[in-house]
Amino acid sequence: MKKADIIQEIKRKQSFLCTGLDTEMGKLPAHLPKNDVGFLQFNQEIVAATHAYSVSYKINTAFYEQYGSEGWQWMEQTLSYLPKETFKIADAKRGDIGNTSTMYARAFFEKMNFDAITVSPYMGEDSLRPFLEFKDKTIICLALTSNPGHKDFQLIKDAEGYAVYERVLETVAKWGNTDNLMFVAGGTHGDILKRLRQIAPEHFLLVPGIGAQGGSLYDVATNAANSDLGLLVNSSRGIIYAGNDEDYADKAREAAASLASEMSSFVNQYLV
């Protein structure tokens, strides 16, 4: 999928929402069986209820891997529920030496049909390049994350006063283009996002941290939107666990619609 396809979807749905399918057996509504059938029914109904408002879906691999190879089957099955036009992200935070990264790319881009994968930059260029060689696929590189631990290493400043996350943005931006490369930028950082935009003005940003983690959609949009809109804002728990009764899918639809409605004014403002 290319940037233009995503922008088209954002215009069509008047939303830049990425719904995170962070599904856990223990959080399924009481009436669903706590097994593969219940887990997959939940995902299928959540997708059916939210896809009118979601331009993207994000599957966090950890939630599925905790159930072992069976969880991987559920991940593969869940992918088949996602409409073709949605931007399908494996939130996997992979990255390894060259030939190993090629295998991760095969897993998520070929064996499964994800459009994008989140990657960690710690191992440098030869750990990311192999992913970029896959046609019409995108890597989303960690830059400034939303969690408290972002302070430990991402904010280390070099002798010239640049933080590690700034060096990551500046350096990784040279390896890809605005079609095959995005960055993860935590929604909890307020106007630091402006600084990110100075370094990477044209790349899409995947923004987690809205809702449960405390970030505000208004702050994110006003600090980080660009002339393409340039944002995919993720919400997971706030949507998929909006209800926990038999009407959970309706509640999820309402939560997604509410976020999309808030987003539509920014879509109108930035994408004219």
Added chain:
Amino acid sequence: MKKADIIQEIKRKQSFLCTGLDTEMGKLPAHLPKNDVGFLQFNQEIVAATHAYSVSYKINTAFYEQYGSEGWQWMEQTLSYLPKETFKIADAKRGDIGNTSTMYARAFFEKMNFDAITVSPYMGEDSLRPFLEFKDKTIICLALTSNPGHKDFQLIKDAEGYAVYERVLETVAKWGNTDNLMFVAGGTHGDILKRLRQIAPEHFLLVPGIGAQGGSLYDVATNAANSDLGLLVNSSRGIIYAGNDEDYADKAREAAASLASEMSSFVNQYLV
């Protein structure tokens, strides 16, 4: 598994070899079927041939994930071939915000019975702490990796002249102890390993990069062994693909025995 258990095995086998099961369908010997049966028979025979010389086995998750959920089944099955006394490493390079890292830990420490997992430090403290809460399990944190890309971000120097990898060693060392924390240190770095040892004198190091990547066992041992020996040196392709004919298991045994023999003199020197 605790540090003392690993040291005991090193003494018993006179070896600090970690054999990497980087198995690929396309590289199986010609007489083995290119399917689950051939793949698993290969792993089982390699383990049977090498375990007298290997104190540890490392499963690189990418090699298995490229085959999707079926590959995860093979990973689970391969674990059952590994002798109880060996230190079983998932080379997965995971790391995410707190509750997500807990799920990765469950996947590798509970759903599967790995003793250790490699993790990436980029997201900081709350991305690593959850792994450390699992009893008798170990994280192996990337510090200075063996690939060319280590230069991109790991060597960025802060205003005081410390490199990012040095800050990682110094900081992460405070979060764990010598039982539940090791570091990855590339075998291609020669006497930079001495610097690593100044910062983390007591932790075990997992050292890839010997053999195919060009590192030398002699350099690694003389620069980085400590009074516990303190090293697990990995070889993957050099052992498992030492032969590619019907006698591949014998060739793998010879390759492992040869490395172990080279290692035994260091075991005698450092572990008295």
